[in-house]
Amino acid sequence: MRLTASGGTALLGGRPLDAEVEESEGLPTEVSHALRQWAWVAGQVADAGEESSAREVPLEDAEAIAHRGQQLAALVAAVRGESVEYVDPISGDALPIGPDQWQDDDEEPTPWATGLTAAGFVALVMLGLDLALTGALRTAYGWIWIPANVLVGIGLAPTILLLSRLRFWRWISYGTTVGLTLAWLGLITTTL
Structure with a gap:
């Protein structure tokens, strides 16, 4: 299976990528869409290189197109479970890419040491702050600390949920x- 682009069109197995090819090759819609975008950009860059007086594509553009094409070829190989021959639309160089070469750029090693340290520190700070707030409210107003704690939890819930989806901030x-949960458990046990 060959993957390349020509004239702004992605070619898979020598055929233009259309709904029929997409279905016959079993490509997900997202992959097909990414291939079409890549081919369009490669076509635009190649056309701009032909129109310039130097008739040459800038090296940065050629490298970016080659890199993205190789990523997509690895993705197609992973989806299909077989090797794909990637042919660079700018240079014409061919490169075999196996299904085991797909690596999501978003995947990075989990920073366990940094993350657990940050999470532990934040848990201690939140535990101390919640206990201090609750102690002050309990001393001054009695049972008002219970709805105050509930409001703190409800107020922080959306932020906690949003932060849990970001790489480093998920640890926070x-x-x-953990800090709020420990504080609430401690408050419940001391109250009962």
Whole structure:
């Protein structure tokens, strides 16, 4: 299976990528869409290189197109479960890419040491702050500390949920959740 682009069109197995090819090759819609975008950009860059007086594509553009094409070829290989021959639309160089070469750029190693340290520190800070707030409210107003704690939890919930989806900040959200939970458990046990 060959993957290349020509004239702004992605070619898979020598055929233009259309709904029929997409279906016969079993490509997900997102992959087909990414291939079409890549081919369009490659076509635009190649056309601009032909129109310039130097008749040459800038090296940065050629490298970016080659890199993205190789990523997509690896993705197609992973989806299909077989090797794909990637042919660079700018240079014409061919490169075999296997299904095991797909690597999501968003995947990075989990920073366990940094994350657990940050989560532990935030948990201790939240535990101390919640206990201090609750102690002050309990001393001054009695049972008002219960709805105040509920409001603190409800107020922080959306932020904690949003932060839990971000790489480093998820550790902060975990620490906040653990700190508040420990504070509430401690308050409940001392109250009963």
